[in-house]
Amino acid sequence: MTEAAFGQMRLSLSSGIEMNVALAGPDDAPPVILLHGFPESHRTWRALAPLLADRFRLIMPDQRGFGDSDRPQEVEAYATERLLADLFALADAFDLDHYALVGHDWGGAIAWAAAILGESRISRLAIINSPHPLLFQKSQIESAPQRAASQYIRAFRDPDFEKFVEGIGFETFFDKSFASHVDLGTIPPDERATYIAQWSRPGALSAMLNWYRASVIVVPPPGETADLPDFVTRGLPKISVPVRIVWGLDDKALLPIQLDGVGEVGEDIEIFPLPGVGHFAPWQAPDIVAAALAPFLAGD
Template sequence: MKTERIALSTGVTLNVATAGPKDAPPVYLLHGFPESHRTWRGVMPMLEKDFRLVMPDQRGFAGSDKPHDLDDYRVDKLIADLLALADHQGHDKFALVGHDWGGAVAWAAALRGGPHIERLAICNSPHPLVYQKSIIDDEAQRAASQYIRRFRETGMEDRIREMGLDTFFEKSFSPHVDLAAIPDEERATYLEDWSGDGALEGMLAWYRMSPILVPAMDEDDVAYPEWMMSGVPTIRIPTAVVWGMDDPALLPCQLDGLEELVDDLSVTRIERAGHFGIWSHPVPFGKALHAFLSG
């Protein structure tokens, strides 16, 4: 795996990891919170022989630029980074894989119907329409999503620093994975990424700029937001959803109704894997992704 910082036409410089033959079919892999390109460390060995893997640290994360203006984290700018990176790499068409917030960017890019994405794979990241509806109507999912309200609070980054990054590490991952299974060097990499200037602010900006409405538990008669009422386009490209079924943040209800929103859909359920199954259970995720990306 090779990493380099690449200045994009969108005005940011991203730290980008690449692997696999340069002439192989390109696959762009987008990580989520609170991670980096290393999200894909477990599945990369299963994909790199047959695909050209491009794995950026998205803006606000790890080794990439961290703009200070919240407006710089609008979804259209996040998609623009992806397309600018593909243009820089000389890839007019590519497959797209996303996990968590990376999946949110991937869903949004596919919903815009551009000609660049040939295949879409999603790992534990909800379709925006399904997610928004469930947060309002499903009590269990609303409860599981209350952390978003806390991450949006003013001064949350300062409170994280006060509690200590070690404590934040444990709070972030202990509900999802066995902490003892995370090597010390991986823990050290996370702590180093989070301690950089503006790192916490950049990561939290993704929550603060998301259009998803998260009502408090005691709010009644919550109206659907306007964007939801206007509907979203049907996704026409082949799409695979690979889901860790023990995800406590994104419940299995996120799989309900997807077949009505995606024309060509396959769903693979990974039992006993949680939100970070992409690296805690890399073999079933890697096999599912390879099978789908191979067509």
């Protein structure tokens, strides 16, 4: 099966948006919702899905602001509670009483938040290169290397960033987005063209950047003294469902320090480090990621 074999549908969700959703696998197989991150779409899973579709019902949305889903322009439309509402409404739309949840990058942030909130329908949680929010925030205050690696967040929050991208062009922005993570020569020309076409739509870039602008994560400038936000000192509830973390250790944006202490955030945490793999592990190393996910998602 190839990405072209994905079924796609557009759903009107009770959370107030229309969402494009890609589908693969048998309707009667165990359901798995897969949430992509920045700056992608359901295409994050283009190489991974064919390796899982024989065993699972894969539900792969374009999250709000991305791909072919609605693109609200207000920053507040991307607050965590709105993004969680989309996830829960998506599960409602497919009448799921349980599902495994997989998240990469920003999709992982929403997946972490849903599990922390105690969404009762989540049976298993798989995270790919996405830090637990408490540990990520601590690292912005306590780790100079991670703070330096996170300065792109400050850039994305700048209200003039769209003008910057317009000035350099979307082709150059594509190269800047991916060059530090993967060999650009391994990205097929049609993939590059698809991403650039999606990003070039009216309001698309602002919608994607609003995920960063609505986030409560504090990223101070390098060298600046900063205190831990209240939510870190208060702590967050432990996660009760089994969690498997698959982490490309060559991630230049989210350093391996994000794995320090992650075993304490839940009752059943497993870590699968991937040496030689970077941030975009789902399509950089789909075979390895599928081998780590498939038995876990099946409960084997």
